[in-house]
Amino acid sequence: MTKSQFLIEIESLLENAKTAILATVDRDGSPRMRWMTPAILKDRAGAIYAVTSLDFDKRRQLEANASVQWMFQNKGLDRIAYADGKANLIENASMRAEVLEEIGSKLGVFWKLNSDAGSLVVVETIIERGRSFLPMTGESRIVDFN
Amino acid sequence: MTDTKQKTALYKRMLLIRRFEEKAAQMYGLRKIGGFCHLYIGQEAVATGAIGALDLKRDYIVAAYRDHGHALASGMDPKAVMAELYGKVTGCSKGKGGSMHMFDIEKHMFGGNGIVGSQIPVATGVGLKIRYREEDGVVLCFFGDGAIHQGAFHESLNLAKIYGLPVVYICENNQYGMGTDFRRVSAVDDFSVMAASYGIEGRQIDGMDVITVHENVKEIVEKARTEHLPSLLEIKTYRYKGHSMSDPAKYRTREELEDYKERDPILILKKGLLEDGVQASDLEAWDKEAKKLSEEAASFAEESPEPEIEALYSDILA
Numbered sequence: 001m002t003k004s005q006f007l008i009e010i011e012s013l014l015e016n017a018k019t020a021i022l023a024t025v026d027r028d029g030s031p032r033m034r035w036m037t038p039a040i041l042k043d044r045a046g047a048i049y050a051v052t053s054l055d056f057d058k059r060r061q062l063e064a065n066a067s068v069q070w071m072f073q074n075k076g077l078d079r080i081a082y083a084d085g086k087a088n089l090i091e092n093a094s095m096r097a098e099v100l101e102e103i104g105s106k107l108g109v110f111w112k113l114n115s116d117a118g119s120l121v122v123v124e125t126i127i128e129r130g131r132s133f134l135p136m137t138g139e140s141r142i143v144d145f146n
Numbered sequence: 147m148t149d150t151k152q153k154t155a156l157y158k159r160m161l162l163i164r165r166f167e168e169k170a171a172q173m174y175g176l177r178k179i180g181g182f183c184h185l186y187i188g189q190e191a192v193a194t195g196a197i198g199a200l201d202l203k204r205d206y207i208v209a210a211y212r213d214h215g216h217a218l219a220s221g222m223d224p225k226a227v228m229a230e231l232y233g234k235v236t237g238c239s240k241g242k243g244g245s246m247h248m249f250d251i252e253k254h255m256f257g258g259n260g261i262v263g264s265q266i267p268v269a270t271g272v273g274l275k276i277r278y279r280e281e282d283g284v285v286l287c288f289f290g291d292g293a294i295h296q297g298a299f300h301e302s303l304n305l306a307k308i309y310g311l312p313v314v315y316i317c318e319n320n321q322y323g324m325g326t327d328f329r330r331v332s333a334v335d336d337f338s339v340m341a342a343s344y345g346i347e348g349r350q351i352d353g354m355d356v357i358t359v360h361e362n363v364k365e366i367v368e369k370a371r372t373e374h375l376p377s378l379l380e381i382k383t384y385r386y387k388g389h390s391m392s393d394p395a396k397y398r399t400r401e402e403l404e405d406y407k408e409r410d411p412i413l414i415l416k417k418g419l420l421e422d423g424v425q426a427s428d429l430e431a432w433d434k435e436a437k438k439l440s441e442e443a444a445s446f447a448e449e450s451p452e453p454e455i456e457a458l459y460s461d462i463l464a
């Protein structure tokens with residue numbers, strides 16, 4: 001599997017499911033997971049983008065430990081992709097606009113939890129390793145991004 | 147020179163655009179706004195600095211599809227702009243235009259155009275009307291880097307020069323047209339050199355610094371007004387540098403992340419104002435005011451009525 005095939009697979013899973021799970025590691029080493037609404041941006045290959053609030057726990061977890069894993073799955077539950085990588089928290093006005101334009105219309109739940117429209121930051125995950133998995137056949141394909 | 151009072155006015159305008167756009171992004175996410183919603187966050191210095199140099203009693207603005215910032219910078223009521231995004235009858239285009247069609251004849255804001263580049267010949271036409279009627283106005287024509295390679299742009303510059311039209315063509319180069327890095331589709335990196343092909347003045351300007359934008363546009367507008375000279379400005383705004391397939395994405399250092407945070411036209415002017423001796427408490431109060439205006443705009447839009455079904459058949463010209 002090539003890097004671009006893996007990115008296309010993620011895009012296709014997101015088109016189908018809209019959301020994915022982001023796992024981070026807490027300060028004391030325990031795992032934390034939550035649903036997110038991520039996106040792949042055109043011309044920014046090799047990374048996954050999402051938004052979070054400056055007030056959410058995720059921010060402190062990522063500042064303490066940047067290692068993350070994403071899990072994408074289609075609604076039929078027969079296609080899964082995992083992306084391992086490191087997350088940057090980017091506080092930049094133009095970047096916020098770019099990501100919001102891409103995923104803005106799908107952020108209903110996010111805005112219900114976060115009423116301050118100004119406190120938003122971009123979570124950029126730099127993919128280090130991707131794995132695509134078909135549970136029905138057990139087929140697994142790995143791609144190294146480094 | 148731009149004094150503290152003028153800087154303060156520019157700062158407040160930029161804050162209003164920022165807070166308004168954040169509110170719009172939120173309402174788009176909550177499905178209050180349908181269709182497209184193109185945000186101007188990060189580019190506030192361009193519309194604010196440039197339009198702040200105009201006298202809108204006699205000057206005109208023609209903008210591209212990313213036009214909320216230009217509408218607010220022209221002094222349009224945030225309520226009418228937000229209601230337009232909501233598709234409500236109280237919107238500036240009666241709710242029929244949406245994000246790409248902000249328009250206000252009294253403010254001389256001639257839209258908001260959804261077709262990339264289509265506003266360039268329109269602005270040239272407004273310039274022709276000014277000369278034809280022997281008025282002393284100037285037109286600012288805004289467009290993105292995605293529009294500059296179109297034939298209509300080149301034809302317009304040529305005509306503007308031949309007819310001596312007072313049009314300032316402003317390319318807002320945010321370095322991407324729908325995810326395409328402008329360097330991949332452009333023969334030159336510096337768009338201002340294109341002015342030379344038509345014997346007009348070209349300048350490349352830092353679009354992160356509202357004062358630089360303001361002072362340059364002021365100067366060039368005066369030339370357009372008094373000497374009937376068109377010009378081309380490339381105003382560069384910043385986008386966090388993208389990476390292509392050949393340039394692998396990498397984990398950022400803390401310094402880089404700090405640097406990205408600083409690249410914000412509002413923070414840049416905020417520093418300047420603090421250096422000028424403006425109180426931090428004043429800056430905070432203005433921010434609160436901008437948030438309040440945006441909140442009120444959203445409430446107004448929310449409470450406004452939908453257009454009547456019959457409105458489908460009104461304002462139709464053909």
Ligand SMILES: Cc1ncc(C[n+]2csc(CCOP(=O)(O)OP(=O)(O)O)c2C)c(N)n1
Binds near residue numbers: 260293320324
């Ligand atoms: C004539 C035409 N072609 C294509 C499109 C589709 N389109 C919408 S936005 C866009 C990119 C425009 O990029 P740019 O002018 O740089 O503006 P920016 O988004 O950077 O503000 C394109 C190609 C369009 N609206 N009109």
